[in-house]
Amino acid sequence: xxxxxxxxxxxxxxxxxxxxxxxxxxxxxxxxxxxxxxxxxxxxxxxxxxxxxxxxxxxxxxxxxxxxxxxxxxxxxxxxxxxxxxxxxxxxxxxxxxxxxxxxxxxxxxxxxxxxxxxxxxxxxxxxxxxxxxxxxxxxxxxxxxxxxxxxxxxxxxxxxxxxxxxxxxxxxxxxxxxxxxxxxxxxxxxxxxxxxxxxxxxxxxxxxxxxxxxxxxxxxxxxxxxxxxxxxxxxxxxxxxxxxxxxxxxxxxxxxxxxxxxxxxxxxxxxxxxxxxxxxxxxxxxxxxxxxxxxxxxxxxxxxxxxxxxxxxxxxxxxxxxxxxxxxxxxxxxx
Amino acid sequence: xxxxxxxxxxxxxxxxxxxxxxxxxxxxxxxxxxxxxxxxxxxxxxxxxxxxxxxxxxxxxxxxxxxxxxxxxxxxxxxxxxxxxxxxxxxxxxxxxxxxxxxxxxxxxxxxxxxxxxxxxxxxxxxxxxxxxxxxxxxxxxxxxxxxxxxxxxxxxxxxxxxxxxxxxxxxxxxxxxxxxxxxxxxxxxxxxxxxxxxxxxxxxxxxxxxxxxxxxxxxxxxxxxxxxxxxxxxxxxxxxxxxxxxxxxxxxxxxxxxxxxxxxxxxxxxxxxxxxxxxxxxxxxxxxxxxxxxxxxxxx
Amino acid sequence: xxxxxxxxxxxxxxxxxxxxxxxxxxxxxxxxxxxxxxxxxxxxxxxxxxxxxxxxxxxxxxxxxxxxxxxxxxxxxxxxxxxxxxxxxxxxxxxxxxxxxxxxxxxxxxxxxxxxxxxxxxxxxxxxxxxxxxxxxxxxxxxxxxxxxxxxxxxxxxxxxxxxxxxxxxxxxxxxxxxxxxxxxxxxxxxxxxxxxxxxxxxxxxxxxxxxxxxxxxxxxxxxxxxxxxxxxxxxxxxxxxxxxxxxxxxxxxxxxxxxxxxxxxxxxxxxxxxxxxxxxxxxxxxxxxxxxxxxxxxxxxxxxxxx
Numbered sequence: 025x026x027x028x029x030x031x032x033x034x035x036x037x038x039x040x041x042x043x044x045x046x047x048x049x050x051x052x053x054x055x056x057x058x059x060x061x062x063x064x065x066x067x068x069x070x071x072x073x074x075x076x077x078x079x080x081x082x083x084x085x086x087x088x089x090x091x092x093x094x095x096x097x098x099x100x101x102x103x104x105x106x107x108x109x110x111x112x113x114x115x116x117x118x119x120x121x122x123x124x125x126x127x128x129x130x131x132x133x134x135x136x137x138x139x140x141x142x143x144x145x146x147x148x149x150x151x152x153x154x155x156x157x158x159x160x161x162x163x164x165x166x167x168x169x170x171x172x173x174x175x176x177x178x179x180x181x182x183x184x185x186x187x188x189x190x191x192x193x194x195x196x197x198x199x200x201x202x203x204x205x206x207x208x209x210x211x212x213x214x215x216x217x218x219x220x221x222x223x224x225x226x227x228x229x230x231x232x233x234x235x236x237x238x239x240x241x242x243x244x245x246x247x248x249x250x251x252x253x254x255x256x257x258x259x260x261x262x263x264x265x266x267x268x269x270x271x272x273x274x275x276x277x278x279x280x281x282x283x284x285x286x287x288x289x290x291x292x293x294x295x296x297x298x299x300x301x302x303x304x305x306x307x308x309x310x311x312x313x314x315x316x317x318x319x320x321x322x323x324x325x326x327x328x329x330x331x332x333x334x335x336x337x338x339x340x341x342x343x344x345x346x347x348x349x350x351x352x353x354x355x356x357x358x359x360x
Numbered sequence: 361x362x363x364x365x366x367x368x369x370x371x372x373x374x375x376x377x378x379x380x381x382x383x384x385x386x387x388x389x390x391x392x393x394x395x396x397x398x399x400x401x402x403x404x405x406x407x408x409x410x411x412x413x414x415x416x417x418x419x420x421x422x423x424x425x426x427x428x429x430x431x432x433x434x435x436x437x438x439x440x441x442x443x444x445x446x447x448x449x450x451x452x453x454x455x456x457x458x459x460x461x462x463x464x465x466x467x468x469x470x471x472x473x474x475x476x477x478x479x480x481x482x483x484x485x486x487x488x489x490x491x492x493x494x495x496x497x498x499x500x501x502x503x504x505x506x507x508x509x510x511x512x513x514x515x516x517x518x519x520x521x522x523x524x525x526x527x528x529x530x531x532x533x534x535x536x537x538x539x540x541x542x543x544x545x546x547x548x549x550x551x552x553x554x555x556x557x558x559x560x561x562x563x564x565x566x567x568x569x570x571x572x573x574x575x576x577x578x579x580x581x582x583x584x585x586x587x588x589x590x591x592x593x594x595x596x597x598x599x600x601x602x603x604x605x606x607x608x609x610x611x612x613x614x615x616x617x618x619x620x621x622x623x624x625x626x627x628x629x630x631x632x633x634x635x636x637x638x639x640x641x642x643x644x645x646x647x648x649x650x651x652x653x654x655x656x657x658x659x660x661x
Numbered sequence: 662x663x664x665x666x667x668x669x670x671x672x673x674x675x676x677x678x679x680x681x682x683x684x685x686x687x688x689x690x691x692x693x694x695x696x697x698x699x700x701x702x703x704x705x706x707x708x709x710x711x712x713x714x715x716x717x718x719x720x721x722x723x724x725x726x727x728x729x730x731x732x733x734x735x736x737x738x739x740x741x742x743x744x745x746x747x748x749x750x751x752x753x754x755x756x757x758x759x760x761x762x763x764x765x766x767x768x769x770x771x772x773x774x775x776x777x778x779x780x781x782x783x784x785x786x787x788x789x790x791x792x793x794x795x796x797x798x799x800x801x802x803x804x805x806x807x808x809x810x811x812x813x814x815x816x817x818x819x820x821x822x823x824x825x826x827x828x829x830x831x832x833x834x835x836x837x838x839x840x841x842x843x844x845x846x847x848x849x850x851x852x853x854x855x856x857x858x859x860x861x862x863x864x865x866x867x868x869x870x871x872x873x874x875x876x877x878x879x880x881x882x883x884x885x886x887x888x889x890x891x892x893x894x895x896x897x898x899x900x901x902x903x904x905x906x907x908x909x910x911x912x913x914x915x916x917x918x919x920x921x922x923x924x925x926x927x928x929x930x931x932x933x934x935x936x937x938x939x940x941x942x943x944x945x946x947x948x949x950x951x952x953x954x955x956x957x958x959x960x961x962x963x964x965x966x967x968x969x
Contacts, residue, residue, distance in 0.1 A: 082870055107876075114873035122871075127864040132886045142872045191872065501679030505943045506905035513939055516927050517690045593804055600806050601912050601924050616807055620913075627814045634807030642802035 026057035028096075029231045030079070030118075030199055035093035037071070037078050040086060046302045048074040050255040051093070056199065056248070061225070061232040063246035063263075065239060065278070069299050071255040072235045073123070076201045078103075079233075080118055081110055097199075116146040119192040121221075123204040125184035129176040135187045136162070136172025139194055146195045158194065165190045165220060182213035186220065193224055200225065200232045206241065218245065239282055243267060248335070251275050254300055254310040261336035271338045273315045309341065317342060392654040399650025402643040409640060413459040422450040424457035424610040433626040443628035445618065447608075451628060454610035455636050461611045462640065465526055465595040466588035472530035474584055477537030482568050484538065485545025496542065499535040507532040508594055515603045525604045529591045536583060544576030578655040585648035589641045596637050612637050665958055669951050680943045681733060685726050688936045694718075695932045699742045729936075738937030743929055748937035752919060758828060759918030762841060762910065763903045765834050769842030770849055770903075771896065777846075778853025778892075783880060785858060793850065800847035805906050809840040809913040826915040833914075841910045845899045852895040856888040863887075890957065897953025901946040 037049040049071040056062045064072050077083050079095050081102060095102040098117065102110060119142075122128040130138060139158035144151055159169030165186040176184055185205060192200055202221065206214040222245055225232050234245055242249055242263070249266040251259040251274065259272040270276050277295035297314040300306055306313055312322035321341050330343040393399055412419060421441075428448035436443045442451040484495040502510065511528040518524035548554060548571060557567050596613025598604030605611040607618060612633040619629030696712035697704065704712075713719050717728060732738060738748035777797075781790040816836060817825040827833050860866065861884055869883040870876075908920030915921070919938050926934035 077867075080871060082867060111873045111875060114871055116873055120868075120871045122864060122868060124864055128868045130865040130869065130883055130887065133883075141874075145873055188868075191868070497675065497679065501676055501683060504676050504680050504947050505683065505939070506901055506946055508905045508908060509939060509942055512908070512924075512927065513684070513687045513935070516935065517687050517692075519692070589802070596804060597806060597909050600804075601909060603924075603927065613804075616810065620810065623810060623814050624818055627818075630807070630810045630814070634804065634811065637807065638799070638803045641804075642799060645802055646798060 026060070028055050029058045029060075031055040031094075031096040032075075032079065033094045033096070035075065035078055035095070036091040037074050037083060037088060038091050039088045044303045047305060048088070048255055048302060049078065052252075052255075052257045054250050054257060054260060056231050056233060058198075058231055059229055060247040061222075061234055061245055062248045062250060063242040064233060064235045064250050064252055065237060065242055066252035067237060067299055069302065070252040072252055073203050074255075075252075076120065076203050076233065076235055079201065080114055080120060082114075082120075112146070115142045115191075115197075116195045117197055118199045118201065119195070119197040121185070121188050121192045121200065121202040121205045124208045125181055125188050126208065128188055129184055131176055134173050134175055135179065135190075139172070139187070139190050142191055142194045158190075161190045161194050162187075164193075164224065182209050182217060185209060185213075185217050189217070189221060189224070193228065193230070196228055197230060200230050201235070202232060203235045204237070205234075207236070207238075214241075221245075239278060251278070254302070254305055256310065256339065258311065258340070259336075259338045261332075262334065265332075265334060265336040269332075269336070271332060271336070271343065272311075272340050273317050273342070274311050277314075277316075309339075389651075389654045393650055396650045396653065398646050399654070402646040402650070405639065405643040406647060409459055409643070410463065412456055413463050416456050416460055420450075420453040420456040422453040424454050425449065425608050426453075433622060433629070435626070436628055442632045443626065445615070445626075445629045446622060451615075451632055454615060455612065455633055458610040458612045458615065458633065458636065459640075461522065461605065461609065462592045462596070462637070465522070465529065466592045466644075469526045469530040469591040469595070470533070470584050470587045472526065473533045473587070474537050474580060476530070477534040478541045478580070480534070481538035481541030481543075482545055482572060485542035486549060486564060486568060486572075488549075492542075495538070499538050502532075503535045507590075508597060511594055511598060512601075512603060515598055520603060520606050522605060525595050525598055528598070529594050532594070533587055533590065536587070537580065540579050540583060541572070541576050544579070545572050548572060548575055582648055582652040582655065585644055585651055589644035589648070592637065592644075593641055666951075666955055669954055673947060673951060676947060677944065678730070680947075681730055681940060682726070684936055684940050684943070685729055687939075688932055689722065691930075691932065693930050693932075695742060695930075698930050698932075733940065738940070739933035741926075741934050742931045743926075743934075748933050751922065751934065752938060752941050755917060755919045755922045758916055759904070759907055759911070759920060761834065762837055762907055762916060762918055763900065765838035766842035766845065766903050766907075766910075767896070767900065769838050770845035770899065773842075773846040774849025775853050775892065778850040779857055779880065779885070781850070781854045782857035782861065790854075794854070797847040797850045800843045801851075803843065804909075805840050805844055806909040806913050808843055809837065809910055812836045812840050813913075826913070828915075828917050837910050837914045837916055840913075841903060841906050844906065845903060848899060848902075849892065849895060853888065853892050856891045857884060860884045860888045893956055894953060897950060897956070900949040900953075904942055904946060904949075 031053075032055065033053045034051050035049055035053070036047070036051055039046040039048055052071075052075065054062065064075065066072050074083065074088070078090055078093075079102065081090070083090060090103060093103060097113070100109070102113065129135065133141075136155060136158050139161055140151065140154040143149065143157050144154035147154070149157070155172070159172050162169050162172050167183060167186055167190075171179075176187070179187065185208075188205075192202075200221075205221065206217050209217060218241060221232075224230075232245075234241070236242060246263050248262055249260070250257045251266070251272065253274050259266065259270070259275045266275065270279050274295070277293070280293040281295060283292065295314055296316075300310060300313070306323075308324050309315070309318075309322045309327050312318040315322065319341060325341070327339045327341045327344060329337050329339050331337055332343065393403075426449060428444070431440075431444055431448040432446055434440055434444040434448075440450050440452065442455065444450055445454070480495055480499070484492040505513075510532040511525075514528035514531055515524055518527060545568070554567060554571060557571070562570075595604055596611070596616070599606075599611045599613030600617045602617065605614050607614055615633040616630050619626070619633070622629050694709070694713075696709045696716060696718060699716075700708055700712055717725060720728075729739075736749050738752070740747055741751060777793050781793050784790055813825050813836065816823045823832055823836055857880075861880075865887075866879060866884055869879045874883070904920075907916075907918060908924065910916065911918045911921040912924055919942060923935060923938040923942070926938065
């Protein structure tokens with residue numbers, strides 16, 4: 025049994041906009057073991073970034089608010105601790121890489137200073153030492169240390185993201201949260217940056233939560249996978265389990281909408297329809313309006329978490345024996 | 361294979377587009393404006409001001425210039441709500457009549473500079489090249505001279521008086537409108553529909569009128585509202601230093617100036633005309649801000 | 662950096678020539694004969710004619726303009742009709758008072774505007790925010806000459822804390838500086854607020870928070886320096902507004918600056934003085950805007966990069 029590093033339980037986050045409540049994240053739970061990488065996969069607006077920010081308690085309040093839940097890390101519940109405790113965790117024990125490197129670095133400070141800042145903040149070193157260490161970290165991510173005295177606008181997008189990685193890894197964090205770290209980059213750069221991240225993660229023995237909508241990236245990097253839809257985790261399992269046996273109709277839909285070398289299909293199959301408006305999440309299973317296998321129960325009843333083999337869990341009525349058996353007994357047609 | 365076709369059949373097809381009703385954008389703007397309480401209040405103040413100016417003869421308790429030398433420098437009382445000045449004139453009545461002058465100066469000066477500035481901007485933007493260069497460099501030069509200084513210099517040439525003040529204040533704010541209209545013209549000049557209009561032989565004037573004007577109306581209206589405030593403030597300032605309207609005209613700035621000698625014994629002579637100026641300018645500024653937010657909701661935070 | 666400054670200085674030349682042309686034209690159009698004014702109403706026709714000849718008023722207009730332009734370059738703005746002193750000497754006599762007032766008003770404006778704007782932005786929609794936003798609107802709408810009078814009535818006449826008017830030590834400076842600075846404080850406050858709000862929403866602020874910085878450090882180290890760029894623009898533009906406003910404020914407080922000097926000259930129809938001081942104020946205005954651009958480049962490395 026591996027040691028658990030972070031455990032998120034029943035996390036819910038809400039935003040308020042123009043008087044309307046938007047449920048961005050609803051009662052999600054997951055855990056990350058030491059040294060492992062969890063991939064959180066979903067479409068834009070599924071609540072992935074909100075989840076990441078909530079773990080570090082960086083949700084802007086207002087308009088956002090963490091409604092309930094707990095984040096157990098290092099024997100503490102991060103959602104209950106004081107700000108001052110959290111500040112010692114952020115950038116130090118848990119750090120984050122952001123999606124858009126173009127806007128995530130402060131344009132008016134040199135990159136060296138921005139890396140040195142986080143070292144100086146969390147480690148008992150002088151400013152000169154911090155700057156020196158920043159230089160060696162820059163080398164680590166493949167940037168000559170001399171370039172530390174340059175400003176962000178003098179770097180390309182991929183280089184900026186390397187700087188972002190350097191900032192995140194400067195204090196040797198136990199957990200690295202990477203929020204779509206390669207989405208904003210050119211395809212050729214994506215692979216480089218991804219390789220750099222995984223190499224460093226191995227080297228420093230860091231755990232990682234990788235947020236992405238790219239299943240290809242997940243297959244290369246992750247040990248565990250959580251599929252998110254409309255603020256909920258609809259399927260969770262090891263990489264093997266999810267990729268060999270995708271069970272939730274949404275997960276299956278995701279796989280059908282990307283090219284597969286082993287299957288010969290003329291066209292890709294997109295998932296019909298769009299993500300629901302977060303102010304009007306459908307009743308029952310929130311995926312039912314788009315689900316090709318939707319049943320009557322899906323409209324009215326929220327599916328529970330159903331344990332499949334091993335660590336594989338899915339939240340779908342198709343796997344709920346009481347629902348399926350009830351169906352067989354009353355002999356109802358399986359399509360509405 | 362077959363499932364694929366099925367799926368694509370189920371896609372919501374956009375073929376039967378619902379007929380989009382043509383909505384008047386100004387109605388939307390109006391409704392958004394009504395949601396802004398401060399803007400509504402300021403609009404109310406402005407409507408009240410216009411009514412006051414129109415009905416001054418009816419509302420004002422005394423004629424503007426009726427002197428009463430037995431009754432000078434009276435503090436506010438039941439007969440003279442805002443007191444009397446050094447000639448025994450009723451300050452409230454003078455402020456009420458003064459609203460006519462301030463409103464006239466504001467609206468005429470701004471209409472003048474919107475029209476002239478707009479024409480300059482349209483010509484500069486439409487013809488481009490050296491025409492644009494010469495006109496806009498001239499506007500830059502005007503901008504390089506502080507507005508009130510320019511107005512002072514112009515009034516100095518033209519001499520005091522209502523019309524001259526309007527012209528001076530109007531010229532000083534020309535560049536702003538010229539720039540807005542020019543920017544707007546530039547943004548659409550090379551678009552295809554303009555080229556198409558030209559190809560079918562539409563005259564330049566008609567192209568500007570039909571395409572350019574509707575495009576820059578919103579920023580012009582907002583700027584003009586704020587411009588009226590600036591014009592009223594500057595005109596009163598000119599009168600205050602003795603270069604604008606002359607006594608005994610009941611102009612707010614001139615009244616302030618007259619009251620300066622009596623600040624030791626009669627604060628009301630200077631206080632109330634100033635409050636009138638500040639109130640009108642405040643209402644115009646708030647309304648202008650509200651209008652801008654209503655016309656471009658993206659700008660609002 | 663040097664090239665950047667030089668480039669901007671060169672760009673100023675046509676603007677300044679244009680300004681001189683406008684000022685010259687306006688003076689030419691002003692009714693009244695300078696020679697007549699100088700000699701007084703009793704002067705004979707012959708004396709006036711001699712004086713016109715002596716002052717160069719009989720030369721063709723373009724010759725007069727080029728002489729005027731040449732004069733400007735050599736800092737010779739002509740002589741006052743009233744007392745025959747060189748205009749430039751008189752301007753430099755009155756300049757310190759105007760600069761002192763403008764500077765003091767700017768200090769007041771920044772000291773109020775920036776902190777209030779920052780607090781408003783960090784507590785958006787709080788009571789403090791609403792109050793200061795409305796306060797800024799009111800402050801922005803008050804005519805400064807009226808505010809001057811109100812301050813005099815309250816603090817000088819009734820409370821007797823400060824002198825009514827005059828020139829000298831700090832006590833004379835307080836009321837004019839507040840009167841002149843209030844409007845600018847309002848503008849700076851509004852700009853600081855909106856600029857801070859925008860910066861606080863940006864991604865790099867989220868990065869700064871994710872580093873574990875205190876909210877104080879996030880605001881004052883990371884946000885403020887970025888928010889400062891538009892604030893400095895406004896401050897720069899406001900220097901011009903203050904110079905402008907000083908004309909009226911000086912009149913109220915009998916403050917011996919260029920503004921009052923110019924207004925007095927207008928009343929006395931002292932053309933060379935009016936011409937010289939208008940030109941000088943416009944020149945100051947333009948130079949201040951240049952200074953703002955240079956400061957800009959200093960703060961924002963992205964602008965500096967364009968001129969390397």
